[in-house]
Amino acid sequence: MTTETLDIKITKAAQSRLAQTDFSQLVFGHTFTDHMLVADYADGEWKNFEIVPYGEIGLSPAISSLHYGQAFFEGLKAYKHQDGQVSVFRPDKNAARFNKSAQRLCMPELPEEMFIQSIAALVDVERNWIPTAENHALYIRPFMFATDPFLGVVPSKTYKFMILTCPVGPYFTKPLRVKFETKFTRAAEGGFGYAKAAGNYAGAMLPTRRAVEEGFDQMIWTDAKEHLYAEEMGAANVMFFIDGTLVTPSTRDTILDGVTRDTVIAMAKDWGIPVEERRISIAEIVEGAKNGKLTDAFGAGTAATIAPVGSLNYEGEEYPLSDPATREFSNRVFNTLNDIRYGRTEDTHDWNYMV
Numbered sequence: 001m002t003t004e005t006l007d008i009k010i011t012k013a014a015q016s017r018l019a020q021t022d023f024s025q026l027v028f029g030h031t032f033t034d035h036m037l038v039a040d041y042a043d044g045e046w047k048n049f050e051i052v053p054y055g056e057i058g059l060s061p062a063i064s065s066l067h068y069g070q071a072f073f074e075g076l077k078a079y080k081h082q083d084g085q086v087s088v089f090r091p092d093k094n095a096a097r098f099n100k101s102a103q104r105l106c107m108p109e110l111p112e113e114m115f116i117q118s119i120a121a122l123v124d125v126e127r128n129w130i131p132t133a134e135n136h137a138l139y140i141r142p143f144m145f146a147t148d149p150f151l152g153v154v155p156s157k158t159y160k161f162m163i164l165t166c167p168v169g170p171y172f173t174k175p176l177r178v179k180f181e182t183k184f185t186r187a188a189e190g191g192f193g194y195a196k197a198a199g200n201y202a203g204a205m206l207p208t209r210r211a212v213e214e215g216f217d218q219m220i221w222t223d224a225k226e227h228l229y230a231e232e233m234g235a236a237n238v239m240f241f242i243d244g245t246l247v248t249p250s251t252r253d254t255i256l257d258g259v260t261r262d263t264v265i266a267m268a269k270d271w272g273i274p275v276e277e278r279r280i281s282i283a284e285i286v287e288g289a290k291n292g293k294l295t296d297a298f299g300a301g302t303a304a305t306i307a308p309v310g311s312l313n314y315e316g317e318e319y320p321l322s323d324p325a326t327r328e329f330s331n332r333v334f335n336t337l338n339d340i341r342y343g344r345t346e347d348t349h350d351w352n353y354m355v
């Protein structure tokens with residue numbers, strides 16, 4: 001592979017907002033750093049890579065992303081190590097998934113080198129914005145959207161690729177009360193649930209609001225056909241520890257192939273723990289909750305990291321799980337992940353991309 005250095009023009013903000021930012025009061029996705037990255041796709045190529053002050057952008061009201069949803073995103077994080085070094089966690093995985101989403105939505109791919117160099121350049125400019133406190137990081141949000149000012153239902157010929165960055169703290173601060181969703185569907189076979197397409201999240205908002213009104217923090221999505229098998233938890237993958245085995249739904253076109261999911265599976269294998277990627281029925285999970293063989297359940301995602309499930313609900317029946325503080329597997333995963341990301345232990349899989 002040839003690695004050409006991407007030419008990125010940098011225009012610095014006249015004044016940094018860093019000094020006025022309270023890092024102890026961060027709400028996820030509300031605080032943006034001083035800069036953002038913008039690039040254009042036109043005439044079959046990516047060009048005009050620029051880092052500019054964060055701010056509004058002017059666009060035609062006819063752009064097809066607003067009307068037909070040709071838009072998708074990624075999410076990853078940069079971490080500050082004790083010695084001041086900065087790493088981004090597994091950006092090659094996000095680059096690959098970025099292009100899977102692009103393909104499914106008839107949008108242009110972005111070469112991996114351009115994706116990673118764009119992230120590295122922006123993170124480098126914003127190094128001072130990366131929080132140092134435990135469980136804090138710089139959230140990186142790359143995204144692409146269609147910009148043809150034309151109301152025809154056909155793929156756009158022009159696009160923008162952008163990256164925003166936000167200093168963030170923990171996403172969830174308590175164990176989650178979760179219900180199995182048996183009415184609404186997030187993704188169906190043949191659809192685009194495996195893509196980080198904007199429309200998937202719009203479709204999830206009403207079911208999520210209903211679940212919150214019923215007193216739940218999240219739902220576990222189930223298969224579209226029968227609503228009998230677990231698929232994902234909100235916008236995270238879901239993992240269970242049943243009778244000494246890590247069990248998680250196998251990836252397919254209804255499931256987002258999470259980087260955190262892949263990382264947890266790799267760690268379990270390193271530790272000699274049996275892993276099963278397969279369909280998991282709600283019946284099996286409920287049975288495990290009843291007989292005590294379900295010793296751990298959690299969501300896994302970049303934003304949520306490892307989010308323990310405190311209690312499960314199926315068709316109105318509540319199944320409380322063990323105290324998350326006492327759970328061996330998810331606590332070991334959580335702590336080891338943090339140690340790798342903050343550079344406190346050896347990164348044997350080369351997951352940290354140093355900036």
Ligand SMILES: *Cc1c(COP(=O)(O)O)cnc(C)c1O
Pocket residue numbers: 075196232234235236237256257258259260261300301302303
């Ligand atoms: C982003 C996302 C995940 C988690 O993926 P990571 O790569 O671990 O962040 C899982 N499910 C859905 C639906 C997602 O959008």
